[in-house]
Amino acid sequence: MGRPPCCEKVGVKKGPWTPEEDIMLVSYVQEHGPGNWRAVPTKTGLRRCSKSCRLRWTNYLRPGIKRGSFTDQEEKMIIQLQALLGNKWAAIASYLPERTDNDIKNYWNTHLKKKMKNLEEKCSGEDDLFSVENGHNLSSSNSTSRGQWERTLQADINMAKKALHNALSLENSTPYIKQETPATVSTYASSTENIARLLQGWMPSSSSTNNSENSKTSSNNIAATTDSSSCDGTPSAESKGGMVLMEALESLFGLESSFERSSSDQLSQTASPEGSKFQVEIKKEENTNSQVPLSVMLENWLLDENTIQGKDDLTSFSFDETADLF
DNA sequence: AAGTCGACCAACCGCATGCGT
DNA sequence: GACGCATGCGGTTGGTCGACT
Numbered sequence: 001m002g003r004p005p006c007c008e009k010v011g012v013k014k015g016p017w018t019p020e021e022d023i024m025l026v027s028y029v030q031e032h033g034p035g036n037w038r039a040v041p042t043k044t045g046l047r048r049c050s051k052s053c054r055l056r057w058t059n060y061l062r063p064g065i066k067r068g069s070f071t072d073q074e075e076k077m078i079i080q081l082q083a084l085l086g087n088k089w090a091a092i093a094s095y096l097p098e099r100t101d102n103d104i105k106n107y108w109n110t111h112l113k114k115k116m117k118n119l120e121e122k123c124s125g126e127d128d129l130f131s132v133e134n135g136h137n138l139s140s141s142n143s144t145s146r147g148q149w150e151r152t153l154q155a156d157i158n159m160a161k162k163a164l165h166n167a168l169s170l171e172n173s174t175p176y177i178k179q180e181t182p183a184t185v186s187t188y189a190s191s192t193e194n195i196a197r198l199l200q201g202w203m204p205s206s207s208s209t210n211n212s213e214n215s216k217t218s219s220n221n222i223a224a225t226t227d228s229s230s231c232d233g234t235p236s237a238e239s240k241g242g243m244v245l246m247e248a249l250e251s252l253f254g255l256e257s258s259f260e261r262s263s264s265d266q267l268s269q270t271a272s273p274e275g276s277k278f279q280v281e282i283k284k285e286e287n288t289n290s291q292v293p294l295s296v297m298l299e300n301w302l303l304d305e306n307t308i309q310g311k312d313d314l315t316s317f318s319f320d321e322t323a324d325l326f
Numbered sequence: 327a328a329g330t331c332g333a334c335c336a337a338c339c340g341c342a343t344g345c346g347t
Numbered sequence: 348g349a350c351g352c353a354t355g356c357g358g359t360t361g362g363t364c365g366a367c368t
Contacts, residue, residue, distance in 0.1 A: 016336070016362085038353060054354075055337070090356060105357070106335055 013047040017056055021046055025053055026061055034062070059100045066098035070107055078104055079112060 017025075028044045034057060037050040046053065059065075070078070074096055081092045089101035089108075096104065 014338075036353085049338090050353080051339090051355095052337075058355095059336075087357070101356075102336075109358095110334060 011047060012049050012052075014052075017048075017060075021048065022056070022061060025056060029057060029061075034058075055102075059102045064098060065100060070099075070111075074099065075107075075112065078108060079116065082108060082112070 024044045024046055025040070028040060032043075034054075037054040040046065040050055040053040041048055044053075048056075077095060078092060081095055085091050087105075087108075089105040093099055093101040093104050
C-alpha cells in the first residue's frame with residue numbers, strides 16, 4: 001500500500017536552515033522539549049518537514065554537541081567501534097556523546113574509510129582481520145568447512161576482544177569529553193553554537209514539562225542534566241550503547257541462542273536509570289533461566305582479560321563511568 | 327582572474343522500527 | 348494480528364569552499 005510521505009511535499013522548505021528558523025525551532029524545543037516532531041512545523045510556523053526539524057535539532061542545535069575536528073582518541077574509538085559494530089553510526093555515536101551520528105558517519109566516509117583502505121592495502125596478504133571497509137566482519141563465518149569456520153570464529157572473537165578492549169580502555173584512559181579541539185566553525189555555526197548555548201540550563205525545567213508522550217525522552221533529559229553532553233531527546237545513548245554492544249557480543253556468540261541475553265544483566269545494570277525495555281526482557285528471562293549461561297562465561301572472560309591487562313575494571317569504567325557522561 | 331576539481335558536511339530520502347489502537 | 352502513525356537510522360545527494368592549474 002505504501003506509506004504516505006512524512007510531510008506535504010508542497011510548501012515545505014528545503015535546503016540550509018536560516019538563523020531565524022533555528023531560533024524558532026530552539027524556542028519551541030525550549031518550551032515543549034524535544035519530541036512530537038510532527039507538531040513542530042504547525043506549532044512553530046516553520047515551513048519544514050518534521051523530519052527536517054528533528055534532524056536539525058539532533059544534528060546541530062541540541063546542546064552538548066562538539067564541532068570541529070575529531071581528536072585522535074575519538075578517531076581511534078570510531079575505528080574500533082566501527083570494526084566491532086559495523087556501520088551502526090547511532091550506536092557508535094552513543095559512545096561519543098558530543099558527536100552526532102551524522103558527524104561520525106561523515107567523518108568515516110571522508111577520512112577514515114580512506115585511511116582504513118590504505119591500511120588494508122598495506123596489510124593485504126597478511127590476514128584479513130581488519131577488513132573494515134564494509135563494516136564489521138563478524139558475518140564472515142559462513143565458511144564451508146568446520147575447521148575454517150572455527151578459525152574464522154576465533155579470529156572474530158579475538159578481533160572483537162581487541163576492539164572492545166581498545167575502545168573501552170581508550171575511553172577510560174582519556175577524558176576525551178574534556179578535551180577541547182580548536183573549533184573550526186563558520187560564522188553561522190558560531191551563531192548556532194550561541195543558540196545552543198542559550199539552551200544550557202533549560203533542560204531541567206523543560207524536562208519536567210514534557211508531556212507524557214515524551215516520557216521516554218524526558219527521562220533522558222533528566223539524566224542529561226548531570227552533564228553537558230546529551231540533551232538530544234534521543235533514546236538513552238548509554239542504554240542503546242550497552243544494548244548494541246551486547247548485540248555485537250551476542251552476534252559473536254550467537255551459536256548459543258538458548259543462552260543469549262541472559263548474560264546481559266551485568267551490562268544492563270548500568271543501563272539507563274529508568275530501566276529500558278531491554279532490561280525488562282532480561283529480567284523476564286532471568287526468572288525462567290537460572291543456569292549460568294555460556295555467554296556469561298565468555299563475557300567474564302572478556303572482562304577478565306581487560307582486568308588482567310592492567311586496565312581498570314571494565315564494568316566500573318565503561319558503563320558506570322559513562323553513566324556520568326549522560 | 328577564471329575554471330576545475332576534490333573535500334567536506336548539512337540535509338534529504340527511503341526504509342525500518344516502535345507504539346498505540 | 349493488522350493497521351496507521353511517528354520517529355529513528357543509514358545511505359546518498361548536492362551545495363559550498365579551498366586548493367590547484
